[in-house]
Amino acid sequence: MKLRTQTRTLLATTALSVAVLGTPVHAQDLGPAAEAEAGVEGGEAIVVTGSRIRRAPNSDAAPVLEVGQQQILDRGYVSVADALNDLPSNVPTLNQADGSGESSGSGIQSPNLFGLGAGRTLTLLNGRRMVTSSSGIGGTDGVGDAQVDSNILPLGLLERVEVYQGGGAAVYGSDAIAGTVNYILKKDFTGILLDGQAGISDRNDYGTQALRGTAGFNFAEGRGNLAVDVGWSKSPSLRFADRPLSNLGRLTVSNSADTGPSDGIPSVKEIFNAGFWPFNGNGVIFVAPAPPPNFLLRNGAGSALQFGTDGSVIPYNPGTIQGIPFASNGEGFPYQELAGLRTGVERLTANAIGHYDLTDRITLSAEFLYANTKGREIPQGNSRTVLNGGTYAGPISFTINNAFLTDEAKAALIAARPSFASGAPLFLSKYFYDLVPDPVQTYNTDTWRGALTLDGEFDVGSRNFYWSVSGSYARVDGKQRSWEVVNSRYNNAINSVLSGGQAVCAINADASTANDDPSCAPINPFGRGTVSDAARKYVSTRAGLDWTNEQIDVLATLGGTLVSLPTGDVQFSAAYEHRDEKASFSPLQANRDGVFGDGSQQVAQSGSYNTDELSAELIVPLIGRDFTLPLVKLLEFKGAFRYVDNSFAGKENVWDAGLRWEVTDGVTLRGSRSRNFRAPTLTQLLAPTSSTISSAGYDPCDADRINAGANPTARRANCLALFTANPGYGVDPDGTGTGLSAAERLARFQSPAENFNRTSVTTGGNPNLRNEISDTLTYGIVLQPRFVPGLSISADRIEIDLKDGLSPFTTEDFAAACFDDPNPSDSVCGAFTRLAGPDATSIGGTIVTGTTTTFNAGVVKYRGETYTIDYAFAPGDLFGGSDLGRLRLTANATHNTLLTTSVTGTTFIRTDDTYQSPEWVGRFNAVWDKGPVRVSYQLDYLGRTRAAYDATIETTPNPILKSNIVHSISAQVEAGNMTFRAGIDNLTDKAPSYPQIAYGDILGRRFFLGARIKLK
Secondary structure, three states, rough: OOOHHHHHHHHHHHHHHHHHHHHOOOOOOOOOHHHHOOOOOOOEOOOOOOOOOOOOOOOOOOOEEEEEHHHHHHHHHOOOOHHHOOOEEEEOOOOEEOOOOEEEEEEOOOOOEEEHHHHEEEEEOOOEOOOOOOOOOOOOOOOOOOOOOOHHHOOOOEEEEEEEEEEOOHHEEEOOOOEEEEEEEEEOOOOEEEEEEEEOOOOOOOOEEEEEEEEEEEOOOOEEEEEEEEEEEEEEEEEEEHHHHHHHOOOEEEOOOOOOOOEEEEEEEEOOOOEEEEOOOOOEEEEOOOOOHHHEOOOOOOOEEOOOOOOOOOEOOEEEEEEOEEEOOOOOOHHHHHOOEEOOEEEEEEEEEEEOOOOOOOEEEEEEEEEEEEEEEEOOOOEOOOOOOOOOOEEEEEEEOOOOHHHHHHHHHHHHHHHHHHOEEEEEEEEOOOOOOOOOHHHHHHHEEEEEEEEEEEEEOOEEEEEEEEEEEEEEEEEEEEEEOOOOHHHHHHHHEEEOOOEEEEEEEEOOOOOOOOOOOOOOOOOOOOOOHHHHHEEEEEEEEEEEEEEEEEEEEEEEEEEEEEOOOEEEOOOOOOOOEEEEEEEOOOHHOOOOOOOOOOOOOOEEEEEEEEEEEEEEEEEEOOOOOOOOEEEEEEEEEEEEEEEEEEEEEEEEEOOOOOOOOEEEEEEEEEEEEOOOOHHHHOOOOEEEEEEEOOOOOOOOOOOOOHHHHHHHHHHHHHHHOOOOOOOOOOOOOOOOEEEEEHHHHOHHHHHHOOOOEEEOOOOOOOEEEEEEEEEEEEOOOOOOOOEEEEEEEEEEEEEEEEEEHHHHHHHHHHHOOOOOOHHHOOOOOOOOOEEEEOOOEEEEEEEEEEEEEEEEEEEEEEEEEEEOOHHHHHHHHHOOOOEEEEEEEEEEEEEEEEOOOOOOOOOOOOOOOOEEEEEEEEEEEEEEEEEEEEEEEOOOOOOOOOOOOOOOOOOOOEEEEEEEEEEEEEEEEEEEEEEEOOOOHHHHHHOOOOOOOOOOOOEEEEEEEEEO
C-alpha cells in the first residue's frame, strides 16, 4: 500500500532526528526518566489526560506532553503560564503589545495549542473543569473566549501538567478542539517548604519577585493528609522605550519610489523615530480643524508653530512628513508612546488540598483554591486632537480671550494670524498626558473554587471497578477600571476666560448664564503638565466593568474491567456530568450613562445555561496477551462517545476512535480520529452591546495594502468598483482628489481610520450562535528501544478541520473578508460603512462605523507534526562505570505545515510560515545532576519565517524574519535543608528577529536568584 505524503514526511523526519541528534527530545509520553520524576512506577495503572480509564503509562492513542514541577523550578518561572509558553505546540501568551498600537493585554495567560485560539484549548484541574477567568469584554481577551488563567495555579502543590494534543471533547466536553491541558496537584505533602526568588534584567529593570510557602501533614495514622500553599509573585509593566527594538519607532508608510506590482520595489518603506506629526504633548496649532499640512499655523519665516512646555509659542518641526498622520525625526507625538509594551501582573494564590481514607477502599478528598490577579496595562491615552475632530468633544478651538494665553503668546499668534486679534479661532491638536489622574487601565480578578470528591473501588468476582462522585463550585469576580473624561465637563473646562483677574470656565463668567457649573475648574491646554488637580478631578470619572462568572459542576464516573478476553481485558469508563454556568456584566454608572467616549450607553446583562452530558469510553484488545501475531504484539481499539444537551446551544454528539499497535517491544504505532466541539460561551451569546470610538484597523483599500491580502486580484477589483460607484471616495477635506478617476483616487487613498480613533465600533454578543465542530486526525509512532535504556522517541501528525467557527471578528476582519472575496456576502460587507464624501476632518471613503462580535462563519484548517526525543542515562556507564551523575537530554519540535482561516468559507487567510505560526518551533534541554548539584541548559528555537504569508518584496521591505535562538542556563545546589538556585535567561541577550518585536524574547538577558528551605 502506498504511504501518504504526510506519513512519509513524518517517518523521514523522525529518522533524520534520530540520526542527527543521536540522543534528544522530551518525554511526550512518560518515559522511564519522566516516570521517576513524576513518582510513577513503570506499568502502574494511572489516569493519563485524554481518558478516564486507568492505564499503564505510554498507552494512549494520541500524543500527551508533560511538564514537571522540577522543570519550572529549573527555569526560575514564577507561574505555570511561563512554563507552558515554552512548549513548541503552544503559542505563547505574553501580555505583550505587537507594535500595532493595540494594548498589551489584561494580564490573563492561557494556553493556546497550535495557535487555534485560547478558547479552543480546554483547561482542567485534576481532571475536572475550571471556571472561566476572563470577561471577554475589553482588553485583548477576545470576544468571549472561555479562558482559564494559568497564573492562578499553585506552584507549590503542582505535581505536573499534562497536555493532550489534539481534541478530547468526547471525554471532557466543550472547548477541547486543539487539545486539553490538565493541571495535576500533589496527593500528599508533608513538612514545610519556604521558597523565595528575585529577578532583574541586565538593563536594571523588569524586576520580578516571588514568595511561596507550602505546608502539609498526615493525620489519623496516615489515613489522611492536609496541605496548604500560599504564593505571591509580581512582574512589572514595560514601555516601548524600555527595549531597543521596540524603541526604534519603526513604521512603514507609502513608498513613492514604487512604480508597480512587479518592479521589485516595496509599496511601503520603513521610517524610524516615527511620530504623529499633527499633534504632540505641547499642542500643535492649526488654522482649521483638519490635519492637512497646509492648515498648520506658520510664522513669517514659514515655520510651523506649537506651544512650548511653558505655554509660549515656539517653532514646530513636524519632521519629514509621510502623508497623514506620520512623519519621521520630528517633534510629533512619538509612536512608541501610544501604548505599553508589557502588562504588569501581580498574583496572590492560596490553596488547600486534603484527603481522608474513610475505608480501605473509599477516600474523601477536598480542594480549595483562591487567587487574586491584578493586571496593569498602559492603553492609548486620552487625547483631544484635530484628527479626532468628531471624536469625544471635538477639536480644541481657542480664541484670544482664552484665560491661559500669555501676552507673549498672543502677540506671536497675532503676528502669524492677524485675524486672531479680532476673535477668529485657532485650533489646537494635542495629546494630554495629564488629563486624568492615572492613564493605567487595571484588571482585578478574584477566583474562588471548592471541590469535594468521593473515590472508591469494589470487586465483582475477579473484576475490579473504580468510581468517583465529585461536586465543585467556582466563582470569578472581575473588575476592569480606567479613568475617562466626561465630555460635557471637558467642554465646559476647555473654554476659559478671565474674570476678576482669575481664570474661570466661560460658562460661569456670566452670572445670567443658566447652564453655569460652580464646580467647573478650567483647563489650561497650552504646554505640557498644565492641567490643574482641580480641573483633572472635575473632568475625570471612574469607568469600567464588573463581571461575575459562576460554575457548578457535578461529575460521576464508573470504570473498570468489563470482560476478560483471550486478548486481554476490555476496559470501560462511563460518566455523567451536569454543569451550570452563569455570567453577569455590570458596567459602572459612567458607562451606563454614556458620559464619555462617543456617548453610547452600555447596559447590564446576565444569563445562564446548563448542560447534561453522558459519556462512555471503551478499550478493546483486539490482539494481545495469549493471542498474538507476527509483528503484532498488541493491537487495541479505543472508543469514546459523548452526548451533550445544552440548554442554550442544543444537543451534540461527539466521538473519538483510536488504534494502538505495538509492533514489537519498543515500537508502537498509534492513531485516532475524533469529532470535537466548542459551545458558545455566555459572553459570546449575551455580552452587552456598546459603541466606542476606536481604530478601524487595516483598510484593504488603503494604497499601502491594495496589492496584499489573501486574494489581491479580488481586493483590487472590489475596491476599484467601490471607488467607481462613489465619486466622493478618496477626496480630501480640502477638496484634493475631486475630478480624479476612481483608479487615481484609489491609488492615493490613505485611511486615517487605521491609525486614529475615528470609527464608531459596535461591540456585543450574538444570541444566534451555534456550536463549532472540528474533525481531528492524529497518527504517529513511539520508539522505546530496549537496547538503549532511557531513550524514548515519538512523532505524531495532527490534522484539525473546524467549521462553524466561533471567532471574534473586528471591523478589519469584516473589511478584509468583504474585499478579498470575489462574491462577498451582504452580512459581511454590511458590518461596516464608509464616509460618503470628505468632511472637515477626514478623507472620503474612511470607515466610520464598524462591528466587533462573534460569528459562526469561521473555517479553520491546521496541519502539523510534533516530535519528541528524550534520553536519560548515566554518562559514567560510557566510561567504565565512573559515577558522573545523570544526564537527561530532551528536545521538542512542532512542524506547522498549514494554518488557514476563512471568514466566509471561500477566501482563506494563511498564517502558517509566519511569525504567528512559524514552520518550525523547537526546544532543547540538557539537565545534569549529581548528588546535591543540578545544572540545566535550554535552547529555544524559532525558525526562519515570513512577516506575513503573502509577504513579498513588493508588499514589505522585510518579507522574511530570520530564525531566532535563545539560550538559558541555571543551576541549583542543595546544602542540608536549603537549596539555592540561580540562572540566566536569554544568556546572549538575543533580541527578537527584526522587525517583529513579538518573534523572540523582547525582555533580553535576565538574572534570577532563589532559595528554598525544607523543614520537617
